[in-house]
Amino acid sequence: xxxxxxxxxxxxxxxxxxxxxxxxxxxxxxxxxxxxxxxxxxxxxxxxxxxxxxxxxxxxxxxxxxxxxxxxxxxxxxxxxxxxxxxxxxxxxxxxxxxxxxxxxxxxxxxxxxxxxxxxxxxxxxxxxxxxxxxxxxxxxxxxxxxxxxxxxx
Amino acid sequence: xxxxxxxxxxxxxxxxxxxxxxxxxxxxxxxxxxxxxxxxxxxxxxxxxxxxxxxxxxxxxxxxxxxxxxxxxxxxxxxxxxxxxxxxxxxxxxxxxxxxxxxxxxxxxxxxxxxxxxxxxxxxxxxxxxxxxxxxxxxxxxxxxxxxxxxxxx
Numbered sequence: 001x002x003x004x005x006x007x008x009x010x011x012x013x014x015x016x017x018x019x020x021x022x023x024x025x026x027x028x029x030x031x032x033x034x035x036x037x038x039x040x041x042x043x044x045x046x047x048x049x050x051x052x053x054x055x056x057x058x059x060x061x062x063x064x065x066x067x068x069x070x071x072x073x074x075x076x077x078x079x080x081x082x083x084x085x086x087x088x089x090x091x092x093x094x095x096x097x098x099x100x101x102x103x104x105x106x107x108x109x110x111x112x113x114x115x116x117x118x119x120x121x122x123x124x125x126x127x128x129x130x131x132x133x134x135x136x137x138x139x140x141x142x143x144x145x146x147x148x149x150x151x152x153x154x
Numbered sequence: 155x156x157x158x159x160x161x162x163x164x165x166x167x168x169x170x171x172x173x174x175x176x177x178x179x180x181x182x183x184x185x186x187x188x189x190x191x192x193x194x195x196x197x198x199x200x201x202x203x204x205x206x207x208x209x210x211x212x213x214x215x216x217x218x219x220x221x222x223x224x225x226x227x228x229x230x231x232x233x234x235x236x237x238x239x240x241x242x243x244x245x246x247x248x249x250x251x252x253x254x255x256x257x258x259x260x261x262x263x264x265x266x267x268x269x270x271x272x273x274x275x276x277x278x279x280x281x282x283x284x285x286x287x288x289x290x291x292x293x294x295x296x297x298x299x300x301x302x303x304x305x306x307x308x
Contacts, residue, residue, distance in 0.1 A: 019202075020199075020200065020201065020202025021200060021201045021202055022201075022202045023197075023201050023202065023203045023221075023223055023224075024223070024224045025223060025224040025225045026180070026183070026223045026224075026225055026226045026228075029180070029183060029255055031299055031300075031301055032299075032300075033299045034299070039299050042274075042298070042299075043177075045174075046174065046175060046268070046269070046272050046274060047174065047175045047176075047177050048173075048174025048175055048176045048177065049177045067177075069177055069178070069179060069180045069257065070177075070178045070179040070180075070258075071179045071180055071225045071226055072180050072225055072226060074180075076299075093300050095295065095296055095299060095300035096299035096300035096301070097252075097295075097299070097300035097301060098251075098252040098255070098300075098301055101183055101252070103223065104224075114200070115200070118200050120196075120200060141249065141251075142249055144196070145185050145186075145187045145188070145193050145196075145230075145249060145250030145251070146185075146186075146247050146249035146250035146251035146252075147185055147250065147251060147252055
């Protein structure tokens, strides 16, 4: 009886108790750019991609332009106003660079629970409404091989 | 007659003579990682993604693991052997980071011609056979808002 219970306990790993995050689609790759009109022209006029009009997202401190690829999109980001979350990034990377990648998950709260239980550092574990009107969290680059990963609920 | 010719010339922009690159699918986002087994475990065991076995690509100086997302993939890269093209990247970015993004194009030679005509810097404008057996070129990060962009023929 005791041996059976021990075996049962051993067979249930921490992983299966906590669940997994469950990555879905890559929603976008976000690139911080020092000059939005030049970056837009590069993707539209040289690369031949469809690009959106620029949209000022005051509550997020960024102006965004979306570049359509066949299966996902690139999000060009430029700082808007003071205290923009990408101003420091552009100070450190004056040419620009990949600011984050955004991956969809089915259930943001379940994903956060799993990540906290597995001690993966989340910048703010309380989901906020992101630029697409859906709840998001950002995982810390130090926990994700130097890449800031945004998880967005589908 | 003269005016007609002038008008005709003006209506043909440089852009339409040279053509456009024509971006297709985002093939992958490549992330350089300092520890391949930890990175693989993070994506497989915590995130719940399907990951490939590691493959040593000696001719490219990297070991690769692919992480399947619903619409594209993440390519984890770790240096292999001496003179790995990502060894310097990891020296500058010890936690890792996005090394490049790879976008598909219909015709790599046409894309290169357009980019050279438009003075977009290509690291080596002679396409080479990449890790997936298809011709590729790499666009210089300075020309692409700090992001190294690999173009791969479909």
